[in-house]
Amino acid sequence: MAYIRRTKDQMAARVAQDMPEGAYVNLGIGMPTLVANHLPAGLEIILHSENGILGMGPAPAAGEEDFDLINAGKQPVTLMPGGSYFHHTDSFAMMRGGHLDICVLGAFQVSEHGDLANWHTGEPGAIPAVGGAMDLAIGAKQTWVMMDLLTKQGQSKVVRECSYPLTGLACVKRIYTDLATLAVTPQGLQLVDCVDGLSHAELEQLVGLTIQA
Amino acid sequence: MINKVADSIAQALANIPDQATIMIGGFGTAGIPDELIEGLIASLSDSAVQGLTLVNNNAGNGDSGIAALLRTGRVRKIICSFPRQADSYVFDELYRSGKLELELVPQGNLSERIRAAGAGVGAFFSPTGYGTELAKNADGSPKETREINGRMYVLEYPIHADVALIKAEKGDRWGNLTYRKSARNFGPSMAMAAQRTVASVHEVVDLGALDPEVIVTPGIFVTHVVKVPRVATQAGGFKKEA
Numbered sequence: 001m002a003y004i005r006r007t008k009d010q011m012a013a014r015v016a017q018d019m020p021e022g023a024y025v026n027l028g029i030g031m032p033t034l035v036a037n038h039l040p041a042g043l044e045i046i047l048h049s050e051n052g053i054l055g056m057g058p059a060p061a062a063g064e065e066d067f068d069l070i071n072a073g074k075q076p077v078t079l080m081p082g083g084s085y086f087h088h089t090d091s092f093a094m095m096r097g098g099h100l101d102i103c104v105l106g107a108f109q110v111s112e113h114g115d116l117a118n119w120h121t122g123e124p125g126a127i128p129a130v131g132g133a134m135d136l137a138i139g140a141k142q143t144w145v146m147m148d149l150l151t152k153q154g155q156s157k158v159v160r161e162c163s164y165p166l167t168g169l170a171c172v173k174r175i176y177t178d179l180a181t182l183a184v185t186p187q188g189l190q191l192v193d194c195v196d197g198l199s200h201a202e203l204e205q206l207v208g209l210t211i212q213a
Numbered sequence: 214m215i216n217k218v219a220d221s222i223a224q225a226l227a228n229i230p231d232q233a234t235i236m237i238g239g240f241g242t243a244g245i246p247d248e249l250i251e252g253l254i255a256s257l258s259d260s261a262v263q264g265l266t267l268v269n270n271n272a273g274n275g276d277s278g279i280a281a282l283l284r285t286g287r288v289r290k291i292i293c294s295f296p297r298q299a300d301s302y303v304f305d306e307l308y309r310s311g312k313l314e315l316e317l318v319p320q321g322n323l324s325e326r327i328r329a330a331g332a333g334v335g336a337f338f339s340p341t342g343y344g345t346e347l348a349k350n351a352d353g354s355p356k357e358t359r360e361i362n363g364r365m366y367v368l369e370y371p372i373h374a375d376v377a378l379i380k381a382e383k384g385d386r387w388g389n390l391t392y393r394k395s396a397r398n399f400g401p402s403m404a405m406a407a408q409r410t411v412a413s414v415h416e417v418v419d420l421g422a423l424d425p426e427v428i429v430t431p432g433i434f435v436t437h438v439v440k441v442p443r444v445a446t447q448a449g450g451f452k453k454e455a
Contacts, residue, residue, distance in 0.1 A: 050320065051240040051395045067242055067446035068396040074241035074298075076448075085394055087401040087429070088240070088270075089328040092321030096341060120346075127305060128317050129297035135321030135341045169344040 003197035005148075005178040013038040014193075015104055015146055015176045019045050023101040024094075026050065026136055029073045032104040032146050048100055050132040052091045055083025072132065092132070095139030103140035105133065107147045107172075109162040112209050114172040114184040116145065117164035130167075137168035149177035149206065156207045158182065158189070179203065188212060217388040218417055218438045222252035225411045225437035229253070229262050230375055232289075236268040236327065236403040237279060238379035242448065244396035246380040246413045248441040250278050253378065257287050264289040268327070268372055270320065270399060272296035272304035283307055292372060294320035319347055322369050324402055330371035331405020331434070338366035377407030381430070381438075384414035385421075388435030389428045396446065397429065404434040411436060415443040 006014065012034035019025060019039060026048045027033050036058065039045050047056040050072045057078035060066070065076035079085075094100050107118040119133045120126065137143050147157055158175060175182040180194035180203055190212045194203055204211050219225040226249070229235075235253070239245030265288045272293050273279030280303035282288060291313060296304050307313040318326070319341045329337055342348045343365045348356050357368040379400040381390040390412055392400055404410045412430075417440050 049395070051243070051398050053395055065448070066394065067448050068244075068394040070241050070243050070395055074448075079394075085392075085397055088320075088324040088398045089402045092324050096321055096325075096339065125309070127297045127308060128315075129295045130317055130319050130347060131295040132320040134319040134345060134347065138340050138343070139321070166345045 003179070003195050006195060007178075008034055009038070011146060011176055011178055014181065015144065016040060018174075019043070019102065021045070024048055024054070024099065026095070026100055026103040026140065028103065028105040028133070028136065030106045032106060033071075033073065035104055035146070048091075048094060049077070050088075050091055050095075050136070052086050052088060053077070053079065053083065054086070055080040057083070092135050092139075095132070095135045098139065098141060100140040102142045102144060103136045104144045104146050105136060107145045107157065108164045109157050109159050110145050110147075110172050110175055110184075111159055111162050112184070112189050114170045115162050116143065116167045116172050117162040118145075119167045120165045122165045133167050137171045142173045143168075143171045144174040144176060145172050146176045149179045156209075158207050158209065160209060179206070182211065216386045217432065217435060218384075218386050218440070219411075222248060222439050223256065225439050226252045226256045226376075229256055229260065231262050232264040232266075233262070233375040234266040234268065234373065236374040236377040236399075236407055238269075238377070238398060238400045238403050240270050240395070240398040242446055243394070244380050244392075244398045244400060245278055246378045247278055249378040249380075249411055249413050249439070250282055254282055254285060257285055263287055266290040266292065268292045268323075268374060268403075270294055270323070271298060272301055272315075274298045274300045276303065280304065283313065286312075288313065290314040290316065292316040292318060292323070294318055294323050316351065317347060323372075324399065326369055326372045327399065327406045328402040329369075330373040331402060334371060336368055336370045339369050340364060340366050343367050372406065374403070374407040375409065377403040377410040379403055379410065379412050381412045381414045383416045383418055383423060384412055384435070384438040385418050385423055385432070386438070387420060388412070388432030388438055389423050390414065390430040390432075390435060390438075391423060391427060392429055401430050404430045409436045410434055411439060413439050413441045415441065
């Protein structure tokens with residue numbers, strides 16, 4: 001039977017659906033920033049930005065940009081009522097100190113043990129840049145990954161062992177993809193949901209690993 | 214009478230030592246002390262100072278600011294977390310041609326190492342980076358690690374500086390500072406970590422005019438305050454949405 005991949009916005013909505021009231025959340029650069037557009041209405045979820053913002057709001061209207069108020073991707077944002085500013089060392093203490101509930105990151109690869117590779121392809125000549133990825137990956141109480149399940153070449157990005165340079169060891173708890181949502185448990189990968197028309201057996205075949213139902 | 218308000222940027226940035234480590238605040242374009250960087254470039258052009266180490270979150274973008282400083286050829290090494298930007302071509306070229314050494318540090322470790330220097334901490338164990346390529350020294354040897362209460366940590370050393378250039382919003386003659394929005398970023402930690410901290414401000418106010426409850430950097434961490442015109446911070450360093 002045919003199946004249809006989730007769009008980026010559908011993936012973002014799927015991630016947002018699991019965010020509880022009152023959560024302090026950091027959304028990584030790239031696809032995870034879309035989650036902000038899908039946060040459940042009526043819930044108070046507080047967004048953290050590594051450069052010293054809690055209570056980050058949406059992008060300002062055109063003409064209202066203030067480039068002293070930017071997100072981790074250097075794009076202009078706003079501050080919600082109740083929001084606050086603080087310096088970098090305090091901001092990273094919020095991560096490393098275990099105060100942040102959830103961070104959502106993009107990834108090149110995630111291993112079945114929850115190892116994350118998302119900062120560097122390791123290709124010769126590539127300029128390495130890590131930013132806050134390593135601090136976020138091991139600092140938040142829960143690290144969730146949001147990515148396409150397969151590469152453009154059709155290889156699974158959920159792997160037995162990461163071949164790309166690691167960002168953090170055993171830090172990923174959930175993997176939200178365009179085909180399925182997986183939980184990383186001490187017993188291995190566990191299926192949370194998958195798109196209509198994709199069977200458990202087909203998913204396991206795509207990933208090449210055992211996934212508990 | 215204490216008066217940390219400098220007559221000019223040139224006065225505040227005179228006599229930069231050879232091989233100095235210089236911290237520059239800013240994240241993206243917010244909090245970059247552009248006028249002080251220009252002043253530093255001018256100060257260098259009148260001296261034979263070489264072999265500088267820069268500490269900044271990024272490594273410059275476009276042609277001005279830190280990119281222009283790199284182009285002077287006086288910088289030997291940069292310590293940062295995110296050198297690659299949409300328009301960081303000056304850094305990219307120097308790095309690829311081997312003219313600039315890069316010490317890449319996870320952002321939180323960078324910030325904490327700066328704070329540790331200011332706080333007199335000899336070194337600290339951080340969980341960030343454990344088990345990764347960034348838990349290695351420049352020579353490729355592994356950094357010291359330790360298991361503490363069942364968790365693995367990497368030993369990280371402080372980063373001290375000779376000079377810190379930071380951008381604040383308001384200051385007084387004792388050097389007390391406030392900041393503006395997310396332009397605060399590395400300023401307060403860098404101010405603590407340098408022998409000489411120079412802060413640009415948009416407003417110099419009378420002593421006592423800053424509410425003591427809202428002073429972010431107490432003047433003890435600040436050497437010079439320089440007033441610069443208020444210019445709206447410009448965009449830069451990010452990719453336009455596709």
